[in-house]
Amino acid sequence: MKHSRGRVLDVTTLDDLDRRLAAGARTLAGWRVVGLDLTERGPALLERSLAQSLFLGCEFADGDDDAVRRAGGVVLHDIPGSPVDPYRSTLYSPADLYDTPRYDDSTDARAYAWSRGRTTPEDTLAMALHDHHVDEALEAWVSGRRMVGVMGGHALVRGSAEYADAARLGHLLGDALTVATGGGPGAMEAANLGAFVPGGQTDLLDRALAHLARVPSFTPDVGAWARAGLDVVEEVDGPGRDSLGIPTWHYGHEPPNVFATAIAKFFRNAPREAVLLEICNAGIVFLPGAGGTVQEVFQDACENYYADEASVAPMVLVGRRHWTEDLPAWPLLRALARGRAMEPHVHLVDSVEEAVEVVGVSPPDAG
Template sequence: MKHSRGRVLDITTLADLDRRLAAGARSLAGWRVLGLDLTARGPALLERSLAQSLFLGCEFADGDDEAVRRAGGVVLHDIPGIPVDPYRASLYAPRDLYDAPRYADSLDARAYAWSRSGGNHEEALAQALHDHHVDEALEAWVSGRAVVGVMGGHALERGTEGYADAARLGHSLGRRLTVATGGGPGAMEAANLGAFVPDGLDEALATLAAVPSFRPDVGAWARAGFEVVDRVGGAGRESLGIPTWHYGHEPPNVLATAVAKFFRNAPREAVLLEVCDAGIVFLPGAGGTVQEVFQDACENYYADASAVAPMVLVGRRHWTEDLPAWPLLQALARGRPMEPHVHLVDSVEEAAELVVDVVSRRDAG
């Protein structure tokens, strides 16, 4: 997630473009014109300074695109044969990804299959452009929100006590903060669920428990989630999921109200940690969760004292015996500004209370 200097203006409708041109704009520097039919707008555009302007996926009359390039604008046309919009200006909603009755026909499944098909340099460019624009949309979405991350294992099934604990954690955190997860199944879905449901969490857990896993039927699993979403309706609280098609065999959960889905996993992991300015709670997990613990620890290890965010590991036995990451994390933190910000607790209630208390004191100070 890169913060840019200067004015960047997204133009996504012809009405907005016409209004700004009619208001007397003489330079389009910093304008990004996205997916518009400009076949009748060439003369009006070419009357202006087009240096440092960008036209993404737009349609031009014959020769106008080359004229715009000669005038200093950058023109990138649609790339044929790809299932996603590489120039999208907003995050996904769950129903954008689950847009067909059968999961195999959905945008999510088609994008995963396309991403695994090998491809050429144009398809690699499309993925990079897509991830760039999702990153920019994510930066805009998190602005002004205090975001807390919840990390944990994808294998945790609905109907288990661990799943219910993760949901209760998300519920407690979601009253005060915006919950962000990796956007997948298991503990991630449970935390998004808890954050989303303002009341009636036990009823929602019972509904989901009827379809414990996305295996063997992703569609049935998603439909149970949408049943909860539709029941809660507009009363639901917002939360964020940041999944990746790199792990496309793990479908995105439908309980996150906003979804920043990336093709490349490495920038997605970095962004997921970066947006969590209110800290991260790590539930018991395996390889992926351990990676996230120490990736976050690395960020905190080198951070200025004012930028260190809380790290809370839940499950004393898991993190000291099953996967003893805690002793190493303690040793790494010793004597550093991060030392008072790493915690090991036994319950999700303790974790939620600790994070909310830290954020409250930070805001009060």
């Protein structure tokens, strides 16, 4: 059992199922049994009340699935042809997506190719179910955490000063908060990298940046880009710090980075962007970016514009020249905030250290 929420109880192992049945459970109402081989459990299940129970991607002995349906349970079988589990109960790890030596053979690459093919109604159903269950797993993962978002351009290359700044930002924020990004390359990867490296290990972060600079971009070879990142992961002594990535297969040109320890990857982009902004209860830092980052700035601004004082989280734009001259979003954002509850919570700064202070984490030299 991974987690329960209200009357919903997720049962994802046979041991957990057997334990609950042996403890005397007489009804499975509200149970969601996921991905189990139930070929030898049919008689035990059918002795109980199965009304309002749900069986997702489970295997039954011949006829048992129909018997469960007649008893009031809902049975949804695996959907043929899907490269992903539409009923998965946990978020992805980097190893789940980069699960083969050759990137083109990986789950990540196959899922993207499948989503861009000539989809059938069954394929569309599988994608919708997948995104629904990833969303539920994400809700469980973020529960009780103070999340801070870092947004920025996907085109930022390893080895640049801006990439190093984004990594330092993630590293400092990770001392007190859980960092969340869009989960892709560029500024997103850098922030997840910084968050992943254990606190205070700036020497390790510097070595990681130097190693990654040898493969500056995910083009033309995603596999080489990912392997350089996995080399860094292996160098960390023990588990790195948790951080979150929320990428999408909608953008096939943006592979997931390997430094987010938990990855909520969606097929649809719209819910992915909405939930990324929603979960960042400690605020969002916006690094220089282009169209996607500008969209995120004003999507977040819209949420804050209509929020009450207790619900507004900081918005921090980093880079005065970028946000006032190159892409002058700041004047409009400031005008939009004027007189609203969000007004004292929007900030324009020039340095990583200023951004960290605004969201309530003191840099090491600040005491």
